[in-house]
Amino acid sequence: MSDRVGIMNGGVLEQVGPPRDVYHRPRTLFVADFVGASNRFPATVLERLPDGRLRADLGALGVVETGGSDGVEPGSPAVAIVRPESMSPDGDGAVGVSGEVADVAYLGAQVQYTIETAERGRVIALIPSEAEEDEAELGQERRFAWPADRMWLVPA
Secondary structure: OOOOOOEOOOEEEEEEEOHHHHHOOOOHHHHHOOOOEEEEEEEEEEEEEOOOOOEOOOOOHOOEEEEEEOOOOOOOOEEEEEHHOEEEOOOOOOOOEEEEEEEEOOOOEEEEEEEEEEOOOEEEEEHHHHHHHOOOOOOEHHHEEOHHEEEEEEOO
């Protein structure tokens, strides 16, 4: 195991840091995709708050306050990254999506849901198996949500 990783794209070093930081705080969309699955939501950055967080408009998902990488500035388009394991079923969280269950995959320790949403297309959620006593059925309407601080903004 490494205590630092580097992600290269086309011979250019895009990000170096501890694996946890690279995973949860990617600097670019390439890094976010390279190190794992993510849900993407278009955003417009409204302002940088005094504590360093960003206030961003996510359209139908509302206005959120969350962190972001360097290069995400007020007035600029961004993409909000949400890891599938950050989501929880039935609305636990400040931000969420609802949609029809398009696929359910039991993966042992986790259940993977693919949700087809009207506004955002497909969204993937990974829920611990022990938390899902009654798995949702295909076609069922389901809501998944997450805390705003589990999102991360990267330049669009």
